[in-house]
Amino acid sequence: MNALGRHLLVELYDCDKEALNDLDLLRGVMLDAAIESGAVVLGDSFHRFSPQGVSGVVIIAESHLSIHTWPEFGYAAVDVFTCGTTVQPEKAAQVLIEKLGAGHHSIAEIPRGVLVAV
């Protein structure tokens, strides 16, 4: 299939609840994940919510990574959206799975921009 982008929807369950509430830790893990996948980081934006939870996005030259956490449920929703052939989004997902201590997870890949003419 000819697709412009690869989009991994990563569901992380039974994670380390303290990690899911730690903005600095999450930002570091997300940047590590981006770099490990081979991406070029262009910028990032992270926010911590009250009483809990963090949202963050890393913009990369090849698209983006995002995370939203629900510490109270040990759950994080991660997206790894990449384009081009130089980035391996699976590697980013693996970094998140390991560093957030996910007890179980699922990864669904959605092709984006499926163009007949490409």
Added chain:
Amino acid sequence: MNALGRHLLVELYDCDKEALNDLDLLRGVMLDAAIESGAVVLGDSFHRFSPQGVSGVVIIAESHLSIHTWPEFGYAAVDVFTCGTTVQPEKAAQVLIEKLGAGHHSIAEIPRGVLVAV
């Protein structure tokens, strides 16, 4: 189904190619879309690529919106990820469809964070 988040994957085809390459226009449309959906905007980050294409993310209190454009193909990949009951992500998608002049489009909704205990 009890899900923590609603994630719309929006594929926009046959868009206005000039619009897809105009960072300021795209940022305005994305912020309009977020506000129209009822979201609270916390921040944004947009980047223009050479020779063409724009990536941008709007962080909202209810998760995020993102866009990646390929002007050469008239295509944009949009994500609208929301949580809670006060936001209507379909409204954000509709703003993008209209303001980018999409000739055709598809919207797939993926529930995120489906927890047995919720």
